[in-house]
Amino acid sequence: MNFFEQELKRFFAKDHAFDDVKFIGKACYGTLGEKTRMKLEFVTLGTYQKYEGIKATVIDKNDGVIDTLTLKFSDVWGKKKLNNPNFRDGIEPYVWIYNEKVEWYAYEPTNSDYKVMAESVSDYAELFKEQTQEIKNSYSLNQQM
Numbered sequence: 001m002n003f004f005e006q007e008l009k010r011f012f013a014k015d016h017a018f019d020d021v022k023f024i025g026k027a028c029y030g031t032l033g034e035k036t037r038m039k040l041e042f043v044t045l046g047t048y049q050k051y052e053g054i055k056a057t058v059i060d061k062n063d064g065v066i067d068t069l070t071l072k073f074s075d076v077w078g079k080k081k082l083n084n085p086n087f088r089d090g091i092e093p094y095v096w097i098y099n100e101k102v103e104w105y106a107y108e109p110t111n112s113d114y115k116v117m118a119e120s121v122s123d124y125a126e127l128f129k130e131q132t133q134e135i136k137n138s139y140s141l142n143q144q145m
Helices: 003-012 075-078 112-145
Strands: 019-024 026-033 035-046 050-060 062-074 095-098 101-104
Touching: 003 019, 003 026, 003 035, 003 095, 003 101, 003 112, 035 112, 050 075, 050 112, 062 075, 062 112, 075 112
Parallel strands: none
Antiparallel strands: 019 026, 026 035, 035 050, 050 062, 050 095, 095 101
């Protein structure tokens, strides 16, 4: 299992935002409903091999992408203070690849950081879980008439 898969597991393995989670490469996939899926992946935001956030994509099995949202680590967690004179003002967290080694740069997230990100993704996923359930209920009502 690579670094990205391990980190995604730390973020989302215990999360109940979606079911049947699979971890593949820099992404994980799970189900939100019968036809709705969610993909979560580490993303760069313009700098090569600097992963600054998680992109969430909601996908309908028949119609494709429904919505996407990029959650920057710095937006979710804020700037992190360090006991390092090189980062007196703190640092915006990110993962980087340097000399073929993948790791968090200068700041490693805490358990509470992982939980906050998982909650943010869960809140986003709930928007589409409800929609899926509403469609099911509407379809059932129409079938009964």
